[in-house]
Amino acid sequence: MPAEVIERKLTAYSAHVVLTRLQRIGLFVGLALLAGVAVLRPMLVLQVIVALVTLCYGAAIAFRVALVYAAGRGEHRVRISDEDARAVPDAELPVYTVLVPAYREPSVIGALMAHLSALEYPRDKLEVILLLEPDDTETIEAARAALTGEHLRILVVPESMPKTKPKACNVGLAEATGEFVTIYDAEDIPDPLQLRRAVVALRRLGPDYVCLQAELGYFNTDQNRITRWFALEYATWFRSLLPGLVALGMPVPLGGTSNHFRTRELRELGAWDPYNVTEDADLGIRLARSGFRVGVLESVTLEEANSDFINWIKQRSRWYKGYLMTWLVHLRSPRATFKQLGWRGLLCLNLFVGGTPLAALLNAVLWATTLLWFLAQPAVMEQIFIPPFYYVGVFCLVFGNATVIYLNVLSVRSMDRPDLLGTALLSPLYWAMMSLASAKAAWQLVFKPSYWEKTTHGLHLPTPAPAASDVD
Amino acid sequence: MSTDTLVARRRPTLTEHRAVLLACGIVYLAVALWFWHNQVIPSDSTSRLANAYYTLFSRDPHLAAVGFVWNPLPSMILLPFLPLKVLLPALTQQSLLAPLVSAAFMTATVGIVHDLLRRMTLTRTPRLILTAAFALNPMTVLYAGNGMSEACFLLFLLLTTRALYQWLTVRKVESLVPAGLAVALAYGARYEALAPVVALPVVVALVTWLSGGDQRRLALARVDAVIAGLPGVLAVVLWAVASKIIVDQWFATFSSEYGNSAQVSSGSTGISSVTGDDLGGRLAYWSQQWLGIAPLLLVLLVLAAILAWRTRNPGILAPVTILGSVLAFDALAFLTGMSFGWLRFQITLIPLGVLLAGHVLATWRPLGTARAAVTLTLAALAVPSTLYTLTQPDLAREESEYVTAAGSARRSNLFHVDAQVAADLDAMNLPDGAILADAAVAYGVILASDHPHDYVTTPDRDFPGAVTDPRGHNIRYLLLSADAPTDAVRTGRYGPDAASVPTTGVRTWSDAYGNLQWTLIAA
Structure with a gap:
């Protein structure tokens, strides 16, 4: 099945257009109405906005706590022991395709080969497809020089728009021969038994489960404060929030790599949306809409945590933009979404997928408001914040922030990294970075929706000496 | 073990648990109605109810009207029920709501005590006898029905105790979360909880530090202390900051003209005429109160400590840390002349005695009938002794106002x-x-x-x-x-x-x- 055919299946949910015509009209009419009422009763409009924002914000925090609580009650990750993973005879293992999209990353190819060769999986059942772009001759050359083994091949993605990671993955998927397929980024260090664990787990869980998300962690956690925050965030995400979604029977937005699929179902579903900049999260929602289930696999893939401030902002703003896109895409036909996902799915879509970037954006506004109040105490604010919502707002400000810091301290303990205590207590500074990224994301969503902020990798590597060269 | 046997084992204790709750609920409800019917609800109960009432029904309704002199939870908890006054005006006009809520709190407290005794692996008979020794102690019954904040305070203290006990015996870090939250809520009820707010993280850190083997044990102890301590510290700080912003006093109960310190100093002559105004006199008075409501607690404490040491069972630390620190705080405040020395400040002795007895029964091996009987008697003697103490107007200055x-x-x-x-x-x-x-x-x-x-x-x-x-x-x-x-x-x-x-x-x-x-x- 060629990539175009696969992609055609998701036309209705593609982020090619961010807002459908109906959504545009709705937005326009809504804004016009709001402006109209604002002229007549400006205070009322402000009060209603503050009330709605406060309630949504409070709901998003409550949702987060509910997820952590649900995750803490019982085991919601799939655990396959080393013995069980190794117990399957080679002959009974299916062909497994590993897609590795890469762009302008010649320096990490060498490491990639080492990490892939560490995978405990029979070579005759393994198919690794390195997906490279035609204009990226450096990486292509580096890959050609380093490539060893029959099971590895390079696929240069034909030039076509959009030139994105999901696009490349779709091209790879079209040629995949495996019964199962997964994606690793070029700098990833997967648990060597991960493929075997995924096979055993998916066979045990049965056909309802078409995807397993492995846990992502970082190999450079201790590089600086940003990487420590990032590692803490990931630990919360993969050990509390995603298992919480599983526990509550909600859709699971997938993470960028190490998601293991049944190939046939993935193709039927239309695979990745090449226009969505978080195609992984979107795919998680679409899996749920099709009635499939996603599990969280207890097996870690180590990635490179973004250690540079600017680079971090770029990456995070892309994620946030993607989450917002995904949210809008799946609200195109709310009734269908509700029918397919039920109220639980709708809660997740609004409070988690839409809620994560919006909360990050609102944080900045709300903190600024709080600061303004303490500095100037403008009388108009007393009018805008009417009592019940004012109290909810204060509650969110105080207990919301405290709760999230507290959850981070808990993550420190469950990661068994007590040295990260200070990092957890300093999380508010990390949230400020998130706010910045979300503002950039919102701006881009409007003006450059499909623009893919490429994350630079290899920042953990020592700077090469000028005379040395990566590629001979 | 299959799920079936688990269910089969759990069911009798579940039925028993519900029966205990139902029985206490009925008794305490009756006591609450008695207080209301005879119009002897203490003025402190009425005033806490009034604090809640102002926030909704005064001329200037706003949340801060709950006031900053007394910690707010006992009033805040009443808020959702206040609108029911439309159906039943007596709820507020005759302060009926206060005893109804305290009865509910004390019922829940008995439930926690019963559950904790079950977790200590006590068998049915001693479990029920000890639960009754707590539930039917006259102090427990009085404070279940009179609408005071004691019931609310005890509930959160015992929730903290249970969670800490769970952590000490199973050592899953998740148990520290309910411990931390419950002690924060206890501070919401009464400022005496300052003591366990501090004691809980200190004990947790010490236990983690002592049981850790490697060089990371200090770091682990620090994290555990933060998990156990953060909510409580936050509760203290937030209440102080809110108080500072709204009434310009960090700790109004100590600095306000309506607060505890002011009341104690204005009533100091009255207080010292009963309790003596030198350390010796106060110590004697305080010991009489202590011996009055928990005559053999020290015996139980020594016995439990020896057994805990011999069996290496740290569970006893939970009630001693949480309930003991409140006692120590109140004792210190009274002995230094900063408190009224009310009998109710010793109420934590009652659950403490019962839980110490529970610990003795759970760890004394072999536990013959004689040993069990002695232990249960030591704990149960508190009931007649308290009954006698309550009729002594000198020792039970407040309580005698409604029992005589x-x-x-x-x-x-x-x-x-x-x-x-x-x-x-x-x-x-x-x-x-x-x-x-x-x-x-x-x-x-x-x-x-x-x-x-x-x-x-x-x-x-x-x-x-x-x-x-x-x-x-x-x-x-x-x-x-x-x-x-x-x-x-x-x-x-x-x-x-x-x-x-x-x-x-x-x-x-x-x-x-x-x-x-x-x-x-x-x-």
Whole structure:
């Protein structure tokens, strides 16, 4: 099945257009109405906005706590022991395709080969497809020089728009021969038994489960404060929030790599949306809409945590933009979404997928408001914040922030990294970075929706000496 | 073990648990109704209810009206039930809501004690006997039914104790979360919880540090201490900051003219006439109270400590840390002359004794019938002993006010006077904000009134202005207490000397013994 055919299946949910015509009209009419009422009763409009924002914000925090609580009650990750993973005879293992999209990353190819060769999986059942772009001759050359083994091949993605990671993955998927397929980024260090664990787990869980998300962690956690925050965030995400979604029977937005699929179902579903900049999260929602289930696999893939401030902002703003896109895409036909996902799915879509970037954006506004109040105490604010919502707002400000810091301290303990205590207590500074990224994301969503902020990798590597060269 | 056997094993204790809750619920409800029917609900209960009432039904309803002198949870918890006064006016006008809620809290507390004894692996008979020794102790029964904050405080202390016990015995870090949250809520109920707020993380850190083997044990101890301590510290800080922002005092209970310290100093002569005013006298008084409600606690403590050491079972640390730290705090406050030395400040002795006995039974091996009987007797002796102590007006100065005939007559008489004042003022058909009264003394009148909006009172944001310039604030009358030292309306007009209050105002009200209680004067 060629990539175009696969992609055609998701036309209705593609982020090619961010807002459908109906959504545009709705937005326009809504804004016009709001402006109209604002002229007549400006205070009322402000009060209603503050009330709605406060309630949504409070709901998003409550949702987060509910997820952590649900995750803490019982085991919601799939655990396959080393013995069980190794117990399957080679002959009974299916062909497994590993897609590795890469762009302008010649320096990490060498490491990639080492990490892939560490995978405990029979070579005759393994198919690794390195997906490279035609204009990226450096990486292509580096890959050609380093490539060893029959099971590895390079696929240069034909030039076509959009030139994105999901696009490349779709091209790879079209040629995949495996019964199962997964994606690793070029700098990833997967648990060597991960493929075997995924096979055993998916066979045990049965056909309802078409995807397993492995846990992502970082190999450079201790590089600086940003990487420590990032590692803490990931630990919360993969050990509390995603298992919480599983526990509550909600859709699971997938993470960028190490998601293991049944190939046939993935193709039927239309695979990745090449226009969505978080195609992984979107795919998680679409899996749920099709009635499939996603599990969280207890097996870690180590990635490179973004250690540079600017680079971090770029990456995070892309994620946030993607989450917002995904949210809008799946609200195109709310009734269908509700029918397919039920109220639980709708809660997740609004409070988690839409809620994560919006909360990050609102944080900045709300903190600024709080600061303004303490500095100037403008009388108009007393009018805008009417009592019940004012109290909810204060509650969110105080207990919301405290709760999230507290959850981070808990993550420190469950990661068994007590040295990260200070990092957890300093999380508010990390949230400020998130706010910045979300503002950039919102701006881009409007003006450059499909623009893919490429994350630079290899920042953990020592700077090469000028005379040395990566590629001979 | 299959799930079936688990269910089969759990069911009898579940049924037993429900039976315990039901029985206590019924008994405590009856006691609550008795307090209400005889109108002997303590004034502190009424005043906490009034604090909640102001936030919704005063002339100037706002959340901060709950006040900052007393920790807010016992009042806040009443808020959702206040609107029910439309259906049942007695809930607020006769303070019925306060005892109903304290009965519910104490029922839940008994449930926690029972559950904790089950977790200590006690078999049915000793478990039920010890649960009863707590539930039917006269102090427990009284404070279940009288609407005071003791029940709420005990519930959160025992929730903390249970979670800490769970952590000490199973050592899953998740148990520290409910421990931390519960101790924070305990601080919401009573400032004495400052002691366990500090003691909990300290003990947790010590235990983690002592049981860790590697060089990371200090770091682990630090994280565990933060998990156990953060909510409590946050509760203390937030309450202080909110208090500072709204009434410009960090800890109003210690610094306000209505607070504990002020009350203790103004009542110091009265206090020391009973308790003695030197350390020796206070120590003797305090020991009498202690021995009165928990005569053999020290024996149990020593026995439990020896057994804990021998069996290397750290569970005993939970009740000793949490309940013991509250006792220590209250003892210290009293011995240094900073507290009234009420008997109720020793109420944590009751669950402490029961849990120590539970620990002894769980760890004494071999546990023959004789040993079990001795232990249970040691714990159960507290019941008759407390009963005797409550009838001693010297030791149980507050409690004897409602368990003795003379005391309850005095209390219900004051209740009647307040209701009469409210009815008479209602009949005057005054406009909103016509009467100026200090909430610290007039809470009973305002609660009983059908027109609470008639009153300009302490939590109202224009109250300070109205005290200095009543006419400028459209006040027509001032309602003055006869001699309460904290009545800002009276002292604002006549100074601190109670004798200067006019005995002939627009109206006066006296109690059944002919003592002047209230004077209404024109502004």
